[in-house]
Amino acid sequence: MIIGLTGGIASGKSTVSRMLEERGAIIVDADRISREIVMPGSPVLQTIAEEFGADLIREDGTLDxxxxxxxxxxDEHKRLRLNKIMHPPIRAEMQRRISEFESRHPERLIVADIPLLYESNLQHMFPEVMVVYVPMSLQLERLMKRDGLTEKEAMARIRAQMPIEDKRRLADIVIDNSQDLEATAEQLDQFMKRKGLR
Structure with missing residues (x-):
C-alpha cells in the first residue's frame, strides 16, 4: 500500500514520518532526494549555479x-524557476524508489514524504494522502522558534505554500499534530489498525 504524506512547514511532518517508519513503513523522502541531487559536481547543482549565481556554491563544492x-x-519568480529545475529529477527518483520498494516489499506500507505534494499537483499519484495538520498560528510559532526567523520571514515561508486549512480539506487522512506526541502516536496507531497494517 502506498500513501502520500504532506503537511505545512513546521507542522511536524518529519515527526510523523519517523513515527510511521518506527511502525514498519518504508519512507521515500523528497527532501532527502532533493539534497542528494545537488551533491557537489551534480548536473542539477551546476544548473542552479548558472541560473542563480556561482556564489551559491561554497568552497567545498556544496550548495549554500x-x-x-x-x-x-x-522572490516568487525565482522560487518558481528553482522548482522547475528541481522537481522533475526529484519526481523521477521518487517514482523509481517507490516502484522498487513496491516490488520488493508488497506487504509493507510505503510512504512518499513530499512537503509540496498538493502545490506540485501530485495527489493523483497516490490512492490516499495523509496531511499532518496544525493551525497556522501554531505553525508560525513553531517555525519562528525552530529556524530563528522573524515573524515576517516565517510568514513568507508559510505563504509560499498552500494554506494548511486547504490541505486539511483535501486530505484523505488527517493527523492532528497540535497536541502532544502521545496524541499523534494514537492517531497513527488507529490508522495502521484500520488499514490492517498492525
Missing amino acids: RKLLGAMIFA
Whole structure:
C-alpha cells in the first residue's frame, strides 16, 4: 500500500514520518532526494549555479541552502524557476524508489514524504494522502522558534505554500499534530489498525 504524506512547514511532518517508519513503513523522502541531487559536481547543482549565481556554491563544492532559501523566498519568480529545475529529477527518483520498494516489499506500507505534494499537483499519484495538520498560528510559532526567523520571514515561508486549512480539506487522512506526541502516536496507531497494517 502506498500513501502520500504532506503537511505545512513546521507542522511536524518529519515527526510523523519517523513515527510511521518506527511502525514498519518504508519512507521515500523528497527532501532527502532533493539534497542528494545537488551533491557537489551534480548536473542539477551546476544548473542552479548558472541560473542563480556561482556564489551559491561554497568552497567545498556544496550548495549554500540557507543563501538560496533567503533568495527564493524573497522572490516568487525565482522560487518558481528553482522548482522547475528541481522537481522533475526529484519526481523521477521518487517514482523509481517507490516502484522498487513496491516490488520488493508488497506487504509493507510505503510512504512518499513530499512537503509540496498538493502545490506540485501530485495527489493523483497516490490512492490516499495523509496531511499532518496544525493551525497556522501554531505553525508560525513553531517555525519562528525552530529556524530563528522573524515573524515576517516565517510568514513568507508559510505563504509560499498552500494554506494548511486547504490541505486539511483535501486530505484523505488527517493527523492532528497540535497536541502532544502521545496524541499523534494514537492517531497513527488507529490508522495502521484500520488499514490492517498492525
